[in-house]
Amino acid sequence: MKHLGILAHSTEGAALSFLSFCQEGFQRLGEHDHPDVTLDYIPFGRSMPAWDTGDHDAVRKTLAVSVDRLARAGADFFICPDNTAHLALGRPGPALALPGLHIAEVVAEQAARDGRTRVGVLGTSYTMDGPLYPRALGSHGIAAEIPDPEDRRLINEIIFSELVNGIFTAESRAAYVEIIKRLAARGCDAVALVCTEIPLLIKPADSPLPTLDSTRLLSTAAYDVATGLRPFPTWYGGSPTTP
Structure with missing residues (x-):
């Protein structure tokens, strides 16, 4: 091994x-x-x-x-x-x-195996605004969808003020769930949890969309x-x- x-x-x-x-x-x-x-x-x-x-x-x-x-x-x-x-x-x-x-290639491979066509991307502002997931998902013919600007700001704030410090609250979980619902309404058929702390906050049972847990x-x-x-x-x- x-x-x-x-x-x-x-x-x-x-x-x-x-x-x-x-x-x-x-x-x-x-x-x-x-x-x-x-x-x-x-x-x-x-x-x-x-x-x-x-x-x-x-x-x-x-x-x-x-x-x-x-x-x-x-x-x-x-x-x-x-x-x-x-x-x-x-x-x-x-x-x-x-x-x-x-990591983005691994997530994109799984999205392709799952037959996804449009994946919402939740991560830091650097990741959501950057080229990693549009490129990796796009290489498999999958569209990458990011939240609206205010939702991106909130996601990033929660990551750096709470999640990276081991703080996981019901209020932040509810906020993320509402954001995922809005991505679902825009046609996403899965959500990529691509800040490695997000899966500690959002479990598959919490999410309105199937999740791609980048960490695991x-x-x-x-x-x-x-x-x-x-x-x-x-x-x-x-x-x-x-x-």
Whole structure:
């Protein structure tokens, strides 16, 4: 089995990814068993000034340090359970020290398998306004739909003031559900929860639309790579269509 490296960029999402990966092993391999896994986390706050100024190249350099450390720890490949971080990982630059799975590609593959045609996208403002999901979903002929500006503002505010800090309230859950209802009214047949903390707030039973849980989908895909059930990744940063 291959050794997974988890490149953490926000606390709650990385923790959920770690737990989900290990739980896949418990379910498929047996009690207390899973492929080797190492998590590396440079505090999120060190990258926030660069995010605020749009300096994705600076964020990429910080993330690359984590990938280097994962490689030195013996990891064979990596995942980053943070959708927004892929805006930086996708920037041109030196090849990362390990190959990785691209989270938006994993989500888009599942949407295609499910036969989706129009997917609502819920994440940080960086992710909702950025090219990740229009590109990844579009490559499968699936339209990406984002909430209206005021809904995007509210989603982003709840993520950064609550979810990344481990705060999950009934009021915020109800607000997200109303936003998903509005996406359903606009013709969406699924909603992608593409801030890795959102699945901790919105469970499938809460959502008016079928959900695409980016955190758990990525962890499952990583497990499949580690156990030889999925092809070994060839993405070393930059555009996900090229190594």
